Amino acid sequence: MAEDIVTRCALPTNARVFGPQSNLQSPHRDGAALLVVRDGTSKDDRPEKGNQSVSSGLHLRLPIIGIAPDPARHLPQALLRTVEHKLTLPAFDESALTLVIEAVAGTTPTTHIDPDLVRLIELDDLPLAIRSYRTADQCIEALDEIVRRKGEHLGSGPSLEELEGYGKAKDWGLELARDLADLKAGRLVWEEVDHKGLLLSGPTGVGKTQFARALAKSARVPLVATSVAQWNAASYLSGTLQAIRNAFAQARRQAPCILFIDEIDGISDRAQLRGEYVEYWSQIVNLLLELLAGVDERSGVVVIAATNHPDRIDPAIKRAGRLDREIVIEKPGVQALARIFRYHLGAELLADTDLTQLAIASQGATGADIEAIVRRAKGAARRERRPLAISDLLGEIRSGQPSIPAEHRWRIAVHEVGHAVVARELQTGAILGLSIHDLGGTLHIENNIAGTATLARLKAEMAVLLAGRAAERLVLGEASIGSGMLPTSDLGRATGLACAIEARCGMGQFGSVYIEIANDFANIPGLLTAVRKQLHEAEERAADILIDRMATLRTVAAELERRGYLSGDEIERIIAVDDARAQAAAHMETAIPARQRSGKMS
Structure with a gap:
């Protein structure tokens, strides 16, 4: 458009206009001009390209006009060094639109x-x-x-403030939204924005694409969405490379904006390339690295890439100045799931219903799963010409599977509360909640084991892991197989810690030694005996704590069995009430004998 305006308005009628690739070896008649128009989308839109044509044009006394959104990065260096006049067009604003x-x-x-x-x-x-x-x-x-x-941010859909279950990604996005608002208002320059690149990883369905849309809506900036699959749809390498350049160029034109690249793991790690495709993929990776590294050249463009497989991405993509922040989006917890259900149901449907039971039943689901569950349940109710009921949603969640029998719920409740009571006593982490769902039970806890953990901390963790078995034994007479069977089970994890204490951490009876343990650690003389001793002591320690807190164990387990979910605060309130009752009862037991003795003396 600018080229057409210059040709029509700034040059004589029927003027002969040459481009930087034209042959300027001989003089031309009056009215000729050299026009260099670059928008940054081509690989040749660089200062080192086209300098010979500018030099030739100067010697032929041709007027030379350069047009570019960023002249210093796009126009020939020779033109910039010899330029006599600079004209900066103002941004298109409301007054200009009104005049048009x-x-x-x-x-x-x-x-x-x-x-x-x-x-x-x-x-x-x-x-x-x-x-x-x-x-x-x-x-x-x-x-x-x-x-x-x-501009997707101007359309429908939730803002980032409305999304649930995004944790650190949401915090990052809201901080960026504030920075972009300041950038647009002139209170901040691009160099001061520290959130310029993000790699979002996580399982399918957690809402990585929705995050980008919601962020654009909150920040009120355009969203340029693309994917590696779109880039690779071109028939030839040149088409793929041009598609990548076009995506970044479009983002630069709409800056400040969000450039969202999905399936970034589709671009291979160069270290893993083999065979005839090495040169092909190397060129693609190198171009992407070049465009990501040019933070100054993509002023106002925040790049967010998404992947289900962060381990497959070339490490150079995650270096400083590129996608140097990686955030994993986990599947939402119970409270977040309840809020996601409420969002998709709206304020009117089941307005007075506690949605926690839905969240408990759907643990492990993603936001996309919840959206599908609500949509199918609404459809079923609509086809039967009746209002939506909580049973419709539970039916979709369970997909015809029966709920847990009552006798199993009690055992699960006792088991999970056993974990919580011992964890609270040994202070191994903040208890966020307890839940019973169709797949079993869960203790939600912020575990604080780190590289600074001591032997005492590891032993406390083993006691917590084995507290479920101990609680079942004390209340129900025997433990179930639910605490074992898998390496990730309570017993499997506790055994792993005991092995680490004895053979890898230098804290057991073997002393300061590291022993590489294969699947069958019993082949190492004395190790099985040492591990069994560690596990036995840990379970007995848990049992001793539970015996002293048996009333609390039963009270909290009964409430968990009835409700299905207890938050950390609710657990604390129940225990506080139970402790107050116990203290009152103890006070009465000591007060009655004293009065009786007083009566006898009188």
């Missing part, structure tokens, strides 16, 4: 023009919306519709 509409439609708009809408307008959008047969306000409406299709 008035010139075409003949009237001035009366409706408010959103500044964010104007910022997304490209000149090519104007003739699509502004027509002489439309009123000024109708032109605004048409332009709004055209631009909204490009």
Whole structure:
């Protein structure tokens, strides 16, 4: 567009216009000019390209005009060194849009023009919306519709503030949204923005793409969404490379904006490349690294990439100045799941229903799973011409599977509360909650084991892990197999800690030694005996604690069995009430004999 305006308005009619690739070896008639137009999308849009044509044009006394969004990075260096006049076009704003509409439609708009809408307008959008047969306000409406299709943040969907279960990713995004607001307002420069690249990883369905959309909505900036699959849809390598350049170029044109790259693990790690595809993929990786590294060249462009397999990504992509922050989006916990259910149900449906039971039953689900569950349940109720019921949602969650029998719920409740009571007593981490669901039970706890853990800390952790077995033994007479069977089970993890104490941490009877343990550690003389001793002591320690807190164990387990979920605060309140009752009872037991003795003396 700028090239057309310069040709029509700045040069003589029928002037012969040459580009930087033209042959300028011989003089030309008056009216000729050299026009260098670059938008940064081509690999040749660099200062080191086109300098010979500029030199030739100067010797032939041709007027030379350069047009670029960022002249210092896009135009030939020779042109910048010899330039005599610089003209900076102001940004297209509300007043300019009003003048265009008035010139075409003949009237001035009366409706408010959103500044964010104007910022997304490209000149090519104007003739699509502004027509002489439309009123000024109708032109605004048409332009709004055209631009909204490009700027996803202006459309429907949740903002980042409304999303649940995103943890550190949400914190990062909200901080970025504030920075981008300051950037647009001129209170911050791009160099001061520290959130410029993010690698989002996590299992399928946790909402990585939704995160990018919601962030763009909260920050009120455009979202340019692409993927490695789209890049690789080109038939040839040149097409793939151009698709990558185009994605970054589009983002630069709409900056400040979010450039979201999905399936980034589709670009291979160069260290793992083999055979005939090495050169092909190396060029793709190298171009992506070049574009990511050019933070200054992509001013205002925040790059967020998503992957299900962070281990498959070339390490150079995650180096400083590129995607140097990695955040894993975990599956949401019980409280987050309840809020996700409420979001998808809306404020009216099941308004007075506690959705915790749905969250407990759907543990392990993702936000996408919850959306599908609610959609299917609504559909079932709609087809039967009746209101949505909680049973519809539970039916979709369980997919026809029966709920846990009552006798199993009690055992699970006793087991999980046993973990919580011992963890609370030994202070091994903050207890977030307890739950019973269709797959069993869960203690939600913030575990604080780290490289600074001592022998006492490891032994305390073993006691917590084996407290479920101890609780079952004390209350029900025997332990179930649920605490074992798998390496990730309570017994499996406790055994792993005991092995580490004895053979890898230098804290057991073998002394300061590291022993590499295969699957069958019993083949190492004396190790099995030492491990069994560690496990026995840990379980007995847990049992001793539970015997002293038996009333608490039973009270909390009964409440957990009834409700299915208890938050950490609710557990503390129940224990506080139970302790108060115990203290009152103890006070009465000591007070009665004293009064009796007083009566006898009188």
